[in-house]
Amino acid sequence: MTSPMTLTVECTPTASALTLRPRQDSDIAIVVAAHCDEAMRRWLMRPINDEDEARAWLADQNTGWADGTHLSWAVEEDGAVVGYFVIKAANPPETLATGVGYWTVAEARGKGIASRCVEAATKWLFGGQDFMPADEIELLHAVGNEGSCRIAQKCGYVLDSVLPALPPEFPDEGHRHLRKRPV
Ligand SMILES: CC(C)(COP(=O)(O)OP(=O)(O)OC[C@H]1O[C@@H](n2cnc3c(N)ncnc32)[C@H](O)[C@@H]1OP(=O)(O)O)[C@@H](O)C(=O)NCCC(=O)NCCS
Numbered sequence: 001m002t003s004p005m006t007l008t009v010e011c012t013p014t015a016s017a018l019t020l021r022p023r024q025d026s027d028i029a030i031v032v033a034a035h036c037d038e039a040m041r042r043w044l045m046r047p048i049n050d051e052d053e054a055r056a057w058l059a060d061q062n063t064g065w066a067d068g069t070h071l072s073w074a075v076e077e078d079g080a081v082v083g084y085f086v087i088k089a090a091n092p093p094e095t096l097a098t099g100v101g102y103w104t105v106a107e108a109r110g111k112g113i114a115s116r117c118v119e120a121a122t123k124w125l126f127g128g129q130d131f132m133p134a135d136e137i138e139l140l141h142a143v144g145n146e147g148s149c150r151i152a153q154k155c156g157y158v159l160d161s162v163l164p165a166l167p168p169e170f171p172d173e174g175h176r177h178l179r180k181r182p183v
Contacts, residue, residue, distance in 0.1 A: 004065045005131075007073065009120040018116060020073035020085055023061045027074055028054045030081045030105075037106045043145045044103060045169065061086075071132065075104070075117060082108035085117045087125065089132060097178060098125060098134035102151075109147075118155045126181045136180045142172035152177035 004022035011017040028051050034040060035048040048054050064070035064086075072086040083104035090098050100121055102114045118139070125134040139157045141148035152159070157177035165173050 004071075007120065007124060009116050012112075012116075015111065015116075016078050018082075018113065018120075019076040020117065020120075021076060022065070023058045023072065023074055025058070027058060027081060030074075031057060031084075034083075034103065034105045039106070039147075040103060043142055043148070068132070075113065077108065077113065081105070082113055083117075085114075085121065087121055087132060090134075095138060097136045097138040098132060099138050099140065101140075114147075115151050115154050118151055118157075122155065122179060134181065136178055139177040139179075141175055141177075142170070143175055144172055149175060149177075155179070 006022070007020040009018035009020065031048055031054040032051055035044070035054075041047060046057065048057055061070075061072040064072055068089060069091075070086050070088045072084060074081045075083040075085050083102060086101045088099035088101065090096050100118055102117055104113050122137060125132065125137055137157070138160075139148075139152045139155075140163070141152070143162070152175070157179045159175055160178040161176045163170075163174035163176055165171055
């Protein structure tokens with residue numbers, strides 16, 4: 001059992017700090033609105049069409065904390081939710097690496113929010129905490145998701161392999177990027 005916790009992504013000279021906080025019921029409408037976006041529909045595996053689906057998705061975020069399989073946070077900037085961020089526990093033998101995932105609302109894109117979250121989570125995962133110690137972290141994205149590929153590159157996640165498409169769940173080939181704990 002892992003208790004939900006809050007993380008802070010430090011401010012930069014040009015951007016406010018980000019708060020990563022556990023889900024709230026008030027996120028339901030935000031999650032529905034965010035998933036209306038074309039990029040969300042194209043690149044995320046689980047479409048969310050209405051409040052019931054958002055409620056079910058948010059309930060799964062609770063389960064992830066409870067069983068320690070995935071830790072997820074709403075990302076807040078200046079008090080507004082601008083995205084969601086998740087750390088997924090390694091799931092052997094499928095993968096021995098801890099994973100990171102993210103989405104941001106369309107209006108907040110291109111400002112470095114997802115990249116800053118990845119950097120902060122990487123530092124946290126490699127930083128000796130007890131929640132989810134990690135030796136290597138993977139970042140998976142569909143080939144063609146250029147924004148996500150750029151985040152991987154910017155954050156020092158090296159392209160490790162190209163994964164075959166596995167329709168219907170994964171209709172596109174994938175990129176597996178890896179970052180290893182510094183020695
Ligand atoms: C991918 C996503 C999370 C990026 O969020 P973001 O907060 O805008 O990300 P950042 O600003 O930190 O970085 C995005 C980088 O990708 C670049 N980028 C975005 N779209 C691009 C494109 N089509 N081609 C090339 N580069 C692109 C941006 O220019 C930026 O790089 P830069 O800082 O060097 O200019 C956001 O677009 C999103 O939520 N997409 C839909 C859901 C999704 O794809 N989630 C990831 C699944 S693996």
